[in-house]
Amino acid sequence: MADDRPPSGLRSLLRDDLRGESPYGAPQLAVRAALNTNENSYPVPPEVVADMLAELGETLPGLNRYPDREFTDLRSALAAYLSRGGEPIDPVQVWAGNGSNEVLLHLLQAFGGPGRRAIGFTPSYSMHAIIATTTGTAWTHGRRSTEPGRLFTLAAADVAEQLGALDPHLVFICSPNNPTGTAVGLDVIEAAYEAAPRAVVVVDEAYAEFARPGTPNALTLLAGRERLVVTRTLSKAFALAGGRLGYLAADPELVDLLRLVRMPYHLSAPSQAVARAALRHTDMMLSTVGVVKAQRDRLVAELTALGFAPVPSDANFVLFGGLADAARTWQALLDAGVLVRDVGIPHYLRVTAGTPEETTAFLDALAALGPEHHLGTEKAS
Template identity: 50%
Template sequence: MTLPLRPDLAGLTPYGAPQLDVVARLNVNENPYAPPAVVVDAIATAVRQAASGLNRYPDRDALELRGDLASYLAVESQADFLAAENIWAANGSNEVMLHLHQAFGGPGRKVLSFAPTYSMYPEYARDTLTDYETLPRRADFTLDVDAAVKAIEELEPVMVIVASPNNPTGTALPLSETERLCAAVAKVPGGSLLVIDEAYAEFRRHGVPSALSLLPDHPELVVSRTMSKAFAMAGGRLGYLAAALEVVDALQIVRLPYHLSAITQASARAALAHHRDLQAQVDEIRAERDETVAWLREQGYTVADTDANFALFGPFEDREKVFQGMLERGVLIRVTGPEGWLRVSIGTPQEMALFRSALVEVVA
């Protein structure tokens, strides 16, 4: 059958990581701890209540949910200046990013990011016919802000996207450097946005601030978050961003009608009401991450400094061989990042013990 497929999509395969039934699934940066019973019960009750009204469309603007998200950010990052109108929510941070590209990207427009970084960024650009430009990070995966500012001046992108902590490296961007990028973006003729993707922000080390604190003074700044990671709600599919009212209003133009189901809104609100219960293991995950990084370095590997719930380590002469050897021992990690590197998500202590023993066996 001949399909009238867009020529730029011909021969491409869908994005995705392996979903395999193994003892230790450490490849997609999930929270390894299931929601506690009190949260499961709260979500079930909320969903049951929502189900009684499924004959009606959900709240199109999800204002109650957006208000709850603003309240959560006021606690988590002292961002008490945010209101529901400053929040936009969608089906995972993937859809949030797609909305940004739909509203501000398009033919003849450029988006700038910094490699290595999240592999979906070029796909958002591709799907919206937006030009995608990258600038390499330094050898330690930090951002060369001088080079970034120069690239912004030359390329005049409509958006600059920086993941902080960065995926797959875990590298966080200091506030001083974020402010420099804001200043450069603010000078772009015709307007531009700096999007800080904080999907892993709750895992950052103590003392590492969120870019949310800069929002009152920088209308060009957008901060994206998700409930998939620290909230242990990857299956709930709820992402969101905080930004100036004008940005949120623009995103409502491109969103599909009723894009957030009543079930999604109900389950997310129930989870937010129990965010302390859901995030009880965040400190444990941080500690396990730091122990894993220290152990990998003791074994002679180079490990990127990480403020996320994963670690990028290497280099290996044949990372595919190491990946396969780990998989044969029941440990699924991720082939990603620069050639020769691998990434491991932080699991339970038992899963990480299995990871360590499997890695020692594979490389022996």
């Protein structure tokens, strides 16, 4: 018989839609190869650390005052970085927050909320749905292709059909997608924009710097599309996950509307100082991207040779299938000192492309596992 009694204690005070939910998080364990959260395995270069310390030395005595609420210098630096790709971005088009998750939160606070609908295409970045829920925005799990050869991809016509049926207020498209690593064609984004005429279309490009040559980015579509938003981060390619600095580019009027929901002085003076220093050394901070991409491609090749099914990736990680029991393989790898990510897709795990030594540790640990870890051989073994 079902227990219809109301929850007791503090849980009785919790919002109904949050009861029974689990907080977002990934294990933070001391292992020889931590390859579960898509961090950049390379530390911040000493020269950049020295510049950060110098910048902080000038900033810290002034902590008795609030930081620049408009983070003016940082916005200029971010705009200059984005403009390196050929599409001019003005500082008034840029917004930033404490990690891209806060930027996503601002978007949902401003354009979502009770009575409004958002959609993302599963599997994708789980925080899109979580942040939507916390803002009272109804979330719809859109579908991706399940066809062989097109697995986890999005087609423009299919996206347009789904959006036309839902009429959402926000659309989230992750490119390259997390956890699959698959990039999205510009035709998909254009189709989404046209099919959802009252929606803010958010293209999450957290891993854009790792894309293979020729992969398009949505910055090229911003001009003339006032409802289009492109989010980025310094956490991945810039190796600043601990710095918590995410940002977006959009129409200046949309950026201005985000001021209605941000907390006062939401970006601390030290956060702004560290990010400014990192951006002064853009080439040095991005110098490891090529090495990471090489390890990603190595993972795809060697996982294939081991009999698994990696998904071609434009990010700094690889999703691979062909596992009899993903949870069991995850534990076996952890027992060998290698931490990867179980993303909840049956028969799949995700591994970050780390240093060559970390990649070798993962591949050796996986190769040492018995045939019972391979899908289709577990019963025979």
